[in-house]
Amino acid sequence: MSAVLRFFDHPGGSYFLFGPRGTGKSTWLRAAYPDAAWIDLLDAEAERNYTTRPERLREFVRANAGRGTIVIDEIQRAPQLLPVVHQQMELAPSIRFVLTGSSARKLRREGVDLLAGRAVLCTMHPFMAAELGERFDLERSLALGMVPLVVMAEAPERTLRGYIDLYLQQEVKAEGLVRRLDDFSRFLETASFSHAQVLNVAAIARECVASRNTVESYLGILEDLLIAARLPVFRRRAKRSLVTHAKLYFFDCGIFRSLRPVGPLDAREEIAGPALEGLVLQHLRAWVGYGNADYRIYFWRTRGGSEVDFVLYGGAGFHAIEVKNSRSLRPHDLRGIRTFHADYPEASPLLLYRGDESLERDGIRCLPVERFLTELTPGRKMPR
Numbered sequence: 001m002s003a004v005l006r007f008f009d010h011p012g013g014s015y016f017l018f019g020p021r022g023t024g025k026s027t028w029l030r031a032a033y034p035d036a037a038w039i040d041l042l043d044a045e046a047e048r049n050y051t052t053r054p055e056r057l058r059e060f061v062r063a064n065a066g067r068g069t070i071v072i073d074e075i076q077r078a079p080q081l082l083p084v085v086h087q088q089m090e091l092a093p094s095i096r097f098v099l100t101g102s103s104a105r106k107l108r109r110e111g112v113d114l115l116a117g118r119a120v121l122c123t124m125h126p127f128m129a130a131e132l133g134e135r136f137d138l139e140r141s142l143a144l145g146m147v148p149l150v151v152m153a154e155a156p157e158r159t160l161r162g163y164i165d166l167y168l169q170q171e172v173k174a175e176g177l178v179r180r181l182d183d184f185s186r187f188l189e190t191a192s193f194s195h196a197q198v199l200n201v202a203a204i205a206r207e208c209v210a211s212r213n214t215v216e217s218y219l220g221i222l223e224d225l226l227i228a229a230r231l232p233v234f235r236r237r238a239k240r241s242l243v244t245h246a247k248l249y250f251f252d253c254g255i256f257r258s259l260r261p262v263g264p265l266d267a268r269e270e271i272a273g274p275a276l277e278g279l280v281l282q283h284l285r286a287w288v289g290y291g292n293a294d295y296r297i298y299f300w301r302t303r304g305g306s307e308v309d310f311v312l313y314g315g316a317g318f319h320a321i322e323v324k325n326s327r328s329l330r331p332h333d334l335r336g337i338r339t340f341h342a343d344y345p346e347a348s349p350l351l352l353y354r355g356d357e358s359l360e361r362d363g364i365r366c367l368p369v370e371r372f373l374t375e376l377t378p379g380r381k382m383p384r
Helices: 025-032 044-052 056-063 081-091 105-110 129-135 138-144 156-173 181-192 201-208 212-224 253-259 268-290 331-343 369-375
Strands: 015-018 037-040 069-073 096-101 120-123 228-231 247-250 296-301 307-314 317-323 348-353 359-361 364-368
Touching (some): 037 044, 044 056, 138 253, 181 253, 268 296, 268 307, 268 369, 317 331
Antiparallel strands (some): 359 364
16 A cells, blocks of 8 residues: 555644554654654664663764754653753754654653643544545444554554554553553453443453452553543533543554454444444544644533533534444434534534435434545534
């Protein structure tokens, strides 16, 4: 497959570029800055040299001052470099530093704030459908996800199966984040049942035969490694009693499916529905992030069971989006979003489904999800 033109665009000056493994950070940077000086901290010797003697970076900067850009790949492996980077930014403001990371754990603990706002925080996401263009296939994307490492692989199924093992070995085990890797692996499998669901930590703890504190710490590791995130409840001007717990989502629907066990007792809808919901969310996150849109993403659910999958709220607008994994629409499919729109008439309601026609039902715009994804482009209005 030929190279894919990404929507990500660098800001002016120095910046952090975060993103899970395999989302294409290094590939994009090597194309964008072909003459950059490069420190790859995945290289064991480089990690050892800069961890034990971070001031070595000063010598590297002096030797490469004419390059204009210095990339430090996987900065979380040597957070001791951050004070030196900060110093060099002040001494050599003409040099752009780009610091990539696939984990925020050490950086959050040891000092991203040391750069005092001198570096912008950016994120690289999985592919968007509009980036792939005609190469986007909805069914394939639901099965394999949109992580570039997987999509571009010669054997994508095998690469996907090995993706989490890569994280377990190179991040979780190497950094000593958990005492027992087998316990954490069992937690990952159990947590996959909570993808696109309201998070019940106590239930996961019972299933894993672990304490609630242990499960909370494991969830924190998933978030720090950028593998999963919690979506908060939208509570602004609430008129109804709402649930209190967040929803859990893995960052890519293919990663979710690779973790989710499948057997004779599993209904197709139990997996296909959450996978589609996750695919829409990862596109919305990329659309907001790449377009620098002033939105935060929430979900909405009443204690009575009315729910809207995604609420985008901020200075850029107010949207309510419901996702249905069905090819036809029934009256009760619109119940949740109608209820939300009654409480928030200021919001633009949208229902996405697997059909082929654009419809309008009871004032609710209904779009084919495939069309929505392929037309969703950062910097442009949401498809209607």
